[in-house]
Each structure stands twice: as C-alpha cells, then as structure tokens.
Amino acid sequence: MKEMRVDALTNDMVIFAEDRTKRPIDKVNTNDEEEIVSEYEKDCPFCKGNEKYIPEETFKIEDENGWVCKSIYNKFPIIDQDSENIKGVHEVIIETSKHNKTFYNMNVSEFENLFTVYKNRYESLSNYKDTEYISIFKNFLRKAGASLQHPHSQIVSLPIIPPEVNNEIEIAKNYYDTNNRSLYEDIIKEEISYGKRVIHNSENFLVIVPYATKYNGEVRIIFKQNIKLNQLKIDSINEISNIFVKLFENLYNERGYMPFNLFIHTHPVKGGTEKYYNTHIHIVPRRYSFGGFELSMGVYVASTNPEQLAQRLKF
Ligand SMILES: [Zn+2]
Ligand SMILES: [Zn+2]
Numbered sequence: 001m002k003e004m005r006v007d008a009l010t011n012d013m014v015i016f017a018e019d020r021t022k023r024p025i026d027k028v029n030t031n032d033e034e035e036i037v038s039e040y041e042k043d044c045p046f047c048k049g050n051e052k053y054i055p056e057e058t059f060k061i062e063d064e065n066g067w068v069c070k071s072i073y074n075k076f077p078i079i080d081q082d083s084e085n086i087k088g089v090h091e092v093i094i095e096t097s098k099h100n101k102t103f104y105n106m107n108v109s110e111f112e113n114l115f116t117v118y119k120n121r122y123e124s125l126s127n128y129k130d131t132e133y134i135s136i137f138k139n140f141l142r143k144a145g146a147s148l149q150h151p152h153s154q155i156v157s158l159p160i161i162p163p164e165v166n167n168e169i170e171i172a173k174n175y176y177d178t179n180n181r182s183l184y185e186d187i188i189k190e191e192i193s194y195g196k197r198v199i200h201n202s203e204n205f206l207v208i209v210p211y212a213t214k215y216n217g218e219v220r221i222i223f224k225q226n227i228k229l230n231q232l233k234i235d236s237i238n239e240i241s242n243i244f245v246k247l248f249e250n251l252y253n254e255r256g257y258m259p260f261n262l263f264i265h266t267h268p269v270k271g272g273t274e275k276y277y278n279t280h281i282h283i284v285p286r287r288y289s290f291g292g293f294e295l296s297m298g299v300y301v302a303s304t305n306p307e308q309l310a311q312r313l314k315f
Contacts, residue, residue: 005212008187009168009280013299014212033141035257036100036149046150048097058091059120061113069113070094071121071155078156087130088157093117095151102151103140103244103262104252111241114153115232118264123230125157126269133158133165133268136229141259144286153262161268168265169277176276184278188224196307199250200315204236205243209310214300216288217255217309219247221281226274228267250313251283259286 003016045053048066060070070093077090095114096106106114122134138153139145146152161169175183191208192201199207199219206222213220221243225236232240251258261284267273294300 007210007212007214008183009171009210010164010214011167011171012212012214014214014302015299016302016305018303018305033143033257033259036102039098039100041099041150044099044148044150046092046094046148046152047099059117059124061116066097068097069110069117071117074154079158087159089125089128090154090156091121091125093121093153093155095153099150102257103138103248104257106151106245106248108238108241108245111244112237115237115240118153118155119230119232119237121155122228122266125155126230128157130159131157131269133161134229134266135162135263136266137261137263139261141257141286143259144261146259165265165268169268169273172273172277182226182276182278184222184276184280188222197310199247199310199313200243202239202243204239207243207247209304209306209313211306213302213306214294215282215284216300216302217285217304219251219283219313221283223279226278228274229264229279246315247283247313250315254309254312255285255287260284261286 005014005016006012007014040047040049042050044050054072054075057067057070057072060067062068071091072094074090074092079086079088079090081087081089093114095101096110101110118136122136125131125134135156135158136153172183175181175186179186188206191197191206197208197211199209201207204224206224208220208222210218210220221240225231262281263284264279264281266279267277288303290300
C-alpha cells in the first residue's frame with residue numbers, strides 16, 4: 001500500500017512505497033569499506049604523533065598523555081576570512097587521537113569530549129562579527145563524502161542563514177504565530193504519547209525515526225530544552241553521550257558499517273529563535289540515493305517503515 005506523508009519540520013513530501021525494497025536492484029551487493037583495525041597510521045595527518053602535518057589547534061581536550069580531542073583550521077576550507085562575499089571559518093574536529101575509532105565503537109567519555117568541543121567551537125565562532133549561522137556536520141566513509149578515514153567532524157561559520165535551516169525556522173515560526181505553541185514541543189509530546197516511533201526518550205533528548213523524512217532510514221534527535229548548543233550543561237553532555245553509544249551500537253547491529261552523514265541544526269547566532277525552534281540532529285544513512293523522480297519533483301520516495309525501524313532500534 002502506498003501512503004503520502006509530510007515531514008512537519010521541513011514540509012518535505014514523502015511517498016511510502018515499502019515494496020520497492022523488493023526490486024531486483026536492491027539485491028545487488030554494495031561493498032562497504034573495510035573496518036579499520038590499526039590505532040595509528042604513519043601517513044595520517046590526524047593521528048597522534050603526526051602533529052607536524054597540521055596547524056596548531058583552536059581548542060583541545062587533554063588527558064595525562066596529551067591531546068585526546070581537538071579542533072584545527074581546515075587545510076582545504078569551503079570558505080575562509082579572505083572570501084569575497086562569504087567570509088567564514090572552517091574547522092575540522094579530530095574526534096579522538098585514535099585512527100580506528102568510529103561512532104560505532106566510541107565510548108561515553110569520547111563522545112563527551114566531542115560534544116564539549118562542539119559546544120566550545122559553536123560558542124567561539126559565534127563571536128566572529130560576520131557569523132549568522134554555524135554548521136556542524138560529519139561525513140562518515142567515502143560514500144558520505146569523507147576524504148580522510150581518521151574520525152573527524154567539521155564546523156563552518158557562515159555569514160548567512162542557509163536555505164534548509166531558514167525553511168525549518170520559517171515553518172516553526174509560522175506554527176508558533178498561528179497556534180501560540182511550539183511545533184517542536186508539540187511533536188515531542190505527540191511522539192512520546194504515540195510511542196511507536198520513539199527509539200529512546202530521556203530527560204533532555206528524544207530520539208525518533210521521523211514520521212516522514214526525505215532521507216530514507218533517518219534517525220532524528222530533538223533537544224527538549226530551548227537552549228543554544230553552547231548552553232549545553234555537563235549533565236546533558238553526559239546524557240547525550242550515553243545515547244550516542246547505545247544508538248550507534250543498535251545502528252551497527254541493524255545496518256553494519258554503514259556510511260552516514262550527521263548534521264546538527266543549531267540556532268542562528270542572532271535573534272531569539274529559541275522559543276519556537278529546537279536544536280536537533282539528523283543522522284542520515286548513505287545507502288540510498290535519489291533518483292530522477294526525487295530530483296525533478298522534490299517529492300521523495302521512502303521504502304523504510306518508520307514504526308518498524310524504531311522498534312528495531314529501541315533502547
Ligand atoms: Zn589517523
Ligand atoms: Zn533540521
């Protein structure tokens with residue numbers, strides 16, 4: 001049976017056609033990359049011991065043996081301070097000093113370090129005079145756009161509010177102006193009460209498979225608090241780090257060593273969007289790609305049943 005749904009955060013239209021997974025093409029084995037075993041690679045610019053390859057860090061977390069997580073300027077930035085009409089800063093966050101770590105095997109304290117660096121860099125890049133928006137994202141494996149294997153995320157400060165975020169903010173603002181309630185708070189309440197799409201519900205975060213998403217198999221984490229990323233308290237960093245360990249363990253059991261993109265939709269630096277827009281994280285598997293129908297129509301086709309996927313990932 002086919003069904004059309006609309007993603008309430010983005011207004012994306014999605015047609016559910018679950019039987020399309022039975023198409024012969026989907027049986028073709030798509031080779032994923034091999035998992036990395038070695039903790040150190042002599043040619044990797046991000047490995048501990050190879051610091052000669054990279055510029056000095058903008059921020060780092062250390063333990064008794066030196067740095068464990070740090071942020072550096074990207075050697076090949078999307079934009080920089082010399083750009084003509086789009087000035088910004090592009091940093092790379094080296095998530096751990098160990099080459100063979102991934103979101104699928106990182107522990108709670110490693111995620112805590114990473115979120116602490118996200119928070120610090122969001123705060124610091126907010127203070128640049130041109131910054132309007134801060135983009136935080138991660139590409140995992142070549143198929144998701146990663147050029148280096150060593151575990152890393154990226155952060156870019158922008159002098160604009162990008163269209164995808166602007167669209168979400170407009171939708172949330174219209175909802176607030178019309179209903180005098182927050183769209184995000186309503187979604188949080190409805191999803192918890194319906195329950196079937198909830199992967200995990202903790203004090204400050206809700207992890208769901210969205211009712212509809214243009215990204216087949218997406219998992220979404222919504223912050224319950226009306227706060228900017230730099231206002232994350234240490235307890236919440238611990239809470240979300242525990243969630244990441246368990247979520248990625250379950251994602252690995254479901255899909256194996258899957259390439260993915262992760263992006264945090266943060267608040268614009270200026271203006272009071274907190275009352276109607278909540279920070280959230282999109283985790284998008286990269287096993288499915290758009291075809292001509294999606295690209296030409298802006299209508300998306302999904303084959304993954306959100307309710308069933310949520311039940312399999314639940315913890
Ligand atoms: Zn490395
Ligand atoms: Zn979003």
